[in-house]
Amino acid sequence: MSLTVDIRRDLGGFDLHTTFDAPEGVTVLFGRSGSGKTSVVKSIAGLLTPQQGRIALDGRVLFDTAARIDVPVHKRRLGYVFQDSRLFPHLTVRDNLCYAARVSGRGSRDPKEVAALLGISHLLDRRTHALSGGEAQRVAIGRALLSEPDMLLMDEPLASLDGPRKAEILPYLETLRRETGLSILYVTHNMAEVARLATHIVLIDEGRVVRSGAPDEVLTDPDMVRMLGIRDAGAVLSATVAAHHPDGLSALSISAGQLLLPAVEAPVGAKLRVRILAQDVILARTRPEDLSALNILPVRVLAVRRGEGPGVVVQLQAGQDRLLARITRRSADRLDIVDGAECYAVMKSVAVSQTDIAVGLQTGL
Amino acid sequence: MSLTVDIRRDLGGFDLHTTFDAPEGVTVLFGRSGSGKTSVVKSIAGLLTPQQGRIALDGRVLFDTAARIDVPVHKRRLGYVFQDSRLFPHLTVRDNLCYAARVSGRGSRDPKEVAALLGISHLLDRRTHALSGGEAQRVAIGRALLSEPDMLLMDEPLASLDGPRKAEILPYLETLRRETGLSILYVTHNMAEVARLATHIVLIDEGRVVRSGAPDEVLTDPDMVRMLGIRDAGAVLSATVAAHHPDGLSALSISAGQLLLPAVEAPVGAKLRVRILAQDVILARTRPEDLSALNILPVRVLAVRRGEGPGVVVQLQAGQDRLLARITRRSADRLDIVDGAECYAVMKSVAVSQTDIAVGLQTGL
Amino acid sequence: ADLTVFAAASLGDAMGELATVWEGETGQAVTLVLAGSSTLARQIDAGAPADVFVSANETWMDWLAERDRLQAESRVDIASNRLVLVAHDPGAASQTEVTAQTDILAALGPTGRLAIALPEAVPAGIYAKAALTDLGLWNALSTRLAPTDNVRAALALVALGEAPLGAVYATDALAEPRVVVAGVFSAQSHPPIRYPAAVVTDAADPAAAGDFVTWLSGNTAQEVLGRYGFLRAGPAQ
Amino acid sequence: MTTWLGPEEWQAVALSLKVSFWATLLSLPFGLLCAHALARWRFLGRDVLNWLVHLPLVLPPVVTGYLLLLGFGRQGPIGSVLDDLFGITLAFQWTGAALAAAIMAFPLMVRAIRLAIEAVDPKLEEAAATLGASRIKVFVTVTLPLIVPGIIAGAVLAFAKAMGEFGATITFVSNIPGETRTVPSAIYAFLQVPGGETGAMRLVMVSVAIAIGALILSEFLSRRVAQRISGS
Amino acid sequence: MTTWLGPEEWQAVALSLKVSFWATLLSLPFGLLCAHALARWRFLGRDVLNWLVHLPLVLPPVVTGYLLLLGFGRQGPIGSVLDDLFGITLAFQWTGAALAAAIMAFPLMVRAIRLAIEAVDPKLEEAAATLGASRIKVFVTVTLPLIVPGIIAGAVLAFAKAMGEFGATITFVSNIPGETRTVPSAIYAFLQVPGGETGAMRLVMVSVAIAIGALILSEFLSRRVAQRISGS
Ligand SMILES: Nc1ncnc2c1ncn2[C@@H]1O[C@H](COP(=O)(O)OP(=O)(O)OP(=O)(O)O)[C@@H](O)[C@H]1O
Numbered sequence A, B: 001m002s003l004t005v006d007i008r009r010d011l012g013g014f015d016l017h018t019t020f021d022a023p024e025g026v027t028v029l030f031g032r033s034g035s036g037k038t039s040v041v042k043s044i045a046g047l048l049t050p051q052q053g054r055i056a057l058d059g060r061v062l063f064d065t066a067a068r069i070d071v072p073v074h075k076r077r078l079g080y081v082f083q084d085s086r087l088f089p090h091l092t093v094r095d096n097l098c099y100a101a102r103v104s105g106r107g108s109r110d111p112k113e114v115a116a117l118l119g120i121s122h123l124l125d126r127r128t129h130a131l132s133g134g135e136a137q138r139v140a141i142g143r144a145l146l147s148e149p150d151m152l153l154m155d156e157p158l159a160s161l162d163g164p165r166k167a168e169i170l171p172y173l174e175t176l177r178r179e180t181g182l183s184i185l186y187v188t189h190n191m192a193e194v195a196r197l198a199t200h201i202v203l204i205d206e207g208r209v210v211r212s213g214a215p216d217e218v219l220t221d222p223d224m225v226r227m228l229g230i231r232d233a234g235a236v237l238s239a240t241v242a243a244h245h246p247d248g249l250s251a252l253s254i255s256a257g258q259l260l261l262p263a264v265e266a267p268v269g270a271k272l273r274v275r276i277l278a279q280d281v282i283l284a285r286t287r288p289e290d291l292s293a294l295n296i297l298p299v300r301v302l303a304v305r306r307g308e309g310p311g312v313v314v315q316l317q318a319g320q321d322r323l324l325a326r327i328t329r330r331s332a333d334r335l336d337i338v339d340g341a342e343c344y345a346v347m348k349s350v351a352v353s354q355t356d357i358a359v360g361l362q363t364g365l
Numbered sequence C: 001a002d003l004t005v006f007a008a009a010s011l012g013d014a015m016g017e018l019a020t021v022w023e024g025e026t027g028q029a030v031t032l033v034l035a036g037s038s039t040l041a042r043q044i045d046a047g048a049p050a051d052v053f054v055s056a057n058e059t060w061m062d063w064l065a066e067r068d069r070l071q072a073e074s075r076v077d078i079a080s081n082r083l084v085l086v087a088h089d090p091g092a093a094s095q096t097e098v099t100a101q102t103d104i105l106a107a108l109g110p111t112g113r114l115a116i117a118l119p120e121a122v123p124a125g126i127y128a129k130a131a132l133t134d135l136g137l138w139n140a141l142s143t144r145l146a147p148t149d150n151v152r153a154a155l156a157l158v159a160l161g162e163a164p165l166g167a168v169y170a171t172d173a174l175a176e177p178r179v180v181v182a183g184v185f186s187a188q189s190h191p192p193i194r195y196p197a198a199v200v201t202d203a204a205d206p207a208a209a210g211d212f213v214t215w216l217s218g219n220t221a222q223e224v225l226g227r228y229g230f231l232r233a234g235p236a237q
Numbered sequence D, E: 001m002t003t004w005l006g007p008e009e010w011q012a013v014a015l016s017l018k019v020s021f022w023a024t025l026l027s028l029p030f031g032l033l034c035a036h037a038l039a040r041w042r043f044l045g046r047d048v049l050n051w052l053v054h055l056p057l058v059l060p061p062v063v064t065g066y067l068l069l070l071g072f073g074r075q076g077p078i079g080s081v082l083d084d085l086f087g088i089t090l091a092f093q094w095t096g097a098a099l100a101a102a103i104m105a106f107p108l109m110v111r112a113i114r115l116a117i118e119a120v121d122p123k124l125e126e127a128a129a130t131l132g133a134s135r136i137k138v139f140v141t142v143t144l145p146l147i148v149p150g151i152i153a154g155a156v157l158a159f160a161k162a163m164g165e166f167g168a169t170i171t172f173v174s175n176i177p178g179e180t181r182t183v184p185s186a187i188y189a190f191l192q193v194p195g196g197e198t199g200a201m202r203l204v205m206v207s208v209a210i211a212i213g214a215l216i217l218s219e220f221l222s223r224r225v226a227q228r229i230s231g232s
């Protein structure tokens, strides 16, 4: 499912004017607090009516001011996970999960299985008022999943979840997407959280799209570093599982060589995507020896962006792929990192943690 | 203000039995979703009545089943930032901020200044229903701050805020604490978010405290790595600002030598705390040259914890301080990292970003 | 066939006993429907299933007659009543006639009111107004009245001592132990107080209904009515 | 008890219960519909509907009864049509008493339900719609369960009002024993005859007892529902 | 207009307005208190209070009027105390009519406000308490503003009911022109005489017009408040 959005709406002073495509896969809508993310998602779901514009899901037009089409909310078949969980207080957790099946007959997926995955099996008979913040949000995610939507709209769904729980749910979303072709529009201000899932990224600011494209373009664009925040800038590489070693490491081949990662749950030959944050990359002019870091790739400097601060962002060519590194200006000077310089990128294997691996699709890679 | 908590309450199947002290400073209450964090905070605020126990703030007893004391909520003088923002829908943002001053006369702080800091000055005349999730939470924080509490209870207050905004608010909380001596009990499942603020850490699991202590103890305890999640494990070092260099770097002396960081906003001589995540530390047997990483410290291996996975956690002695490093078992074997081994810890200066620096207090250091 | 009798509520007790006696004599059950005369008249006009109507005043009987809702020839006055002045204070007991000299104002005291049914609407009030006007007392008293929606409410005000005096039917005064008769209005001071009965046009069994109405003016019925304080009806108008 | 209250009075009590019960039950769907329309729909004539619903409250009951008599009496435009087409007669029947009670109680019922509907968070209804529930299903599966306390409140108010209704009932359907003589009409009959106060007070006590019973039941029910919804 | 409605009728209209206005206004604080107590407090006698409040709904109005007469009449235990100590007389005064109207309207007012209070999210009240607001201040600064729509609904119901109240009023304070002859009493008087219907209908129209005015005003006010709270 691919989504086309082109909407305009004046929200008392705040002017929402957003145009983007969300191709099949996981589109991450990223922007600061108050940039208009929720307003966009509400418009797509039909909960906010744009003054003008068009929204279509593949061929299916959901909204079109020109054609006077405005499909009612319940016929849009979009699963919405709200920023606040909005569970039904009069129903048990189980009945919340089964709600969509009850009202629409949709939903062949097994609620128990989804509950198990989300770690809420023991809560099924509980009322919602006694749930903790994270528990409530997990139920809300389950409820939306079980409505078997054509597309899932998730508005900061994991903000109230702890790290291990996030790490469990994200790959499930990925599996879901892979197996059912479920496309996801994922709103977040925490790029690290989902960058590895993203097949497409839309950056929004003050109601307008400032950049949109494939993650490896957007995330490795040194100009986007300020927008994303330095901690979130980084590259996404295509990789193929080459081997699984007995000491718990997996070897992945990338265009520039090989990466060693903690065991990847994918068969040899599988295609993966690996995210490497700019700040996790160290540069060396000579190949370092005797380091605990296992991954050292020969790279060539493509561009060096100097900003206001003491750091510089270095764009690197690694085989067919691009990497970003953030180092201090002092180091750049000392090591003579200039355009065209050949050097080595050092990455700790563990910096690419289990959760940063997404089993990849052709799309967006 | 230091807080003593010793409470017991049966929540229909969930047994809360929590005992801890929160000394002056910032105490971080950390635990997974559903571990009982919110229930503890509600008990302290008086919104949940323990079946048994005692809660005292310095000498002031707030609750004591033995002495039959139960100070009413509004007399506890605790500022509570809720997991859901709970703004008053009938008031403007300004009136929400001034609420405490209106009902209790407390609050000599200037609402405008707090609003400016939280980036909500332009929202002052707005009703709360039109705020975005992050905007609402900022107003809630401001409202609690302006009630001039003896202690601030914050329940995952920043989960819905974007990185840059978090990075602005956290140091403000720190300044507040330093200047007014305001103690904070901070609930989170995201240790990275506040570890640099913490002067004390309490880990809670299934309603019980499993570990509590100073951050440099708790965070560098290899046994706690599983509990914290590998991404959050790391060390907190005491440092003194040694010099500010013209290229935007500051030199900090630590007991093991010197660290170079992006410019720190503190005068030369100021004492700071610096957090170094285990996964950001690379080990080398020989001092590496020609690396973009500026910070290389000689260290001695104190302990090596091998877990199930391919990684090991290495506890290191660096001068008077302790560091944690997470490396692969393969590297540990190859480099012969065993107890007592002398080696070098390599840290990228940028791995210790601006937001990971907290201007330190004597307490907890 | 059984009979449905619409009767003014103020006749309730007496009509109840009359119904029982009639049932004993004829085996015909009587269903008594009690409400204000105006209400009953309107309902009969709207087609209520009444066989016999017994009104507490002639106005509403006339109104129905005009609309051909009654069998005119069946109409007969079955009883009459007297208007009396009642008082809460037992010391005021007197059977003397109320005259132009009777100082009702003084008896009311500085703030007391004379309880009375609505003088422009409810029969008992209309009679009382006529009597007081005839005696020349109306103008002085018109601002000192406590008009009620029915004569029983006026009686209750006196019974409770809320109003020191009231103008009510003699039958009411007789039955209420907490009031005493303080004077009797002369029959000449107001139009005659008559209780007419008639067969309703749409009566299911006009013959039986006619018999009942006739029986009401007979000796047995009159004896019962007399026990409740009603007087024999004068000559039918 | 049978000596304390005569068979006629027991008949009135039974009739009042029947009338009030049916008046409440049958007006509930209309009350729900009206309340929902007034609370959530935007349509032409909304204000007129609102006035109509409130009318019986403003008018003296006798007037309402009189208007009912004019409209629903055998000769009345609606009454005659009902009679001719459906064979339904309301005038001077207990069904008419139920109609009068229902109409008098209607504004109370509608207000209570309407307030409850207005208090339901529209965000929950939005969430239900995104899960595929049509407007009607949203109402049945989300709004309705959440307003149960309001419905109970509305029903018990209506029932209590119906138990106490007098003016419109006696004017519309008269005071026919066994058919339309409800407790208030019986009380009225008592009060119209000398010395009837004690009989009247006995009936008052019975209807108070019934009303208290209904109240206790409703409080119990709505407390249970509230607990289910918002926790003990 | 003065030819259409006589001066006596205009007097009745003015009086009804006065009586209803004061009945509503003065019962509001008590209604609020009762509603809050019933919605949020736990105390002994809560159920009894609930019954008492609902009583006027269940009883035929005449009975309520009679009981008022017994209690608040000059000779009544409360009435005589009020008279002796404060010089307040209710019997046969418009103030008594206001009392009767207030008591008859009280259950409607309390229910409406109570439903509104029960719909306020206790979490907001908790938040207010943590900010230093005592119970009373929580009520005044949070609960009260949030229940304004419910208060308006309660007030308009009470006002409408007061405008239409007849049985209890005429029984308690009789029907004294200029003092206690409200519109319903005047209508009743009209209906007692043949041909009085047209006069009655004129008065009915006036009171309907007034009630509609009150209703429009209340809808307008509560819509404005609701908008302020939950957005346009
Ligand atoms: N009905 C409205 N009236 C006025 N302003 C509004 C309205 N709805 C939203 N806004 C404003 O529009 C902007 C965008 O809001 P939105 O909720 O879409 O932001 P967001 O990107 O989801 O932020 P967050 O990450 O904090 O949830 C905000 O500044 C908000 O205050």
Ligand SMILES: Nc1ncnc2c1ncn2[C@@H]1O[C@H](COP(=O)(O)OP(=O)(O)OP(=O)(O)O)[C@@H](O)[C@H]1O
Pocket: A130, A131, A132, A133, A134, A135, A160, B011, B012, B013, B014, B031, B032, B033, B034, B035, B036, B037, B038, B039, B040, B083, B189, D231
């Ligand atoms: N009233 C209650 N009845 C039953 N269980 C309850 C009640 N209140 C809380 N619980 C349960 O107690 C546990 C702790 O809840 P709490 O809200 O304190 O968790 P938390 O640590 O704040 O979680 P989160 O990070 O998800 O907000 C949860 O499993 C919750 O479901």
Ligand code: MOO
Pocket: C008, C009, C010, C011, C035, C036, C037, C038, C056, C057, C122, C123, C124, C150, C151, C152
């Ligand atoms: O029964 Mo009447 O209509 O009070 O005279």
Ligand SMILES: [Mg+2]
Pocket: A037, A038, A039, A083, A155, B132, B133, B134
């Ligand atoms: Mg948002």
Ligand SMILES: [Mg+2]
Pocket: A132, A133, A134, B037, B038, B039, B083, B155
């Ligand atoms: Mg919580």
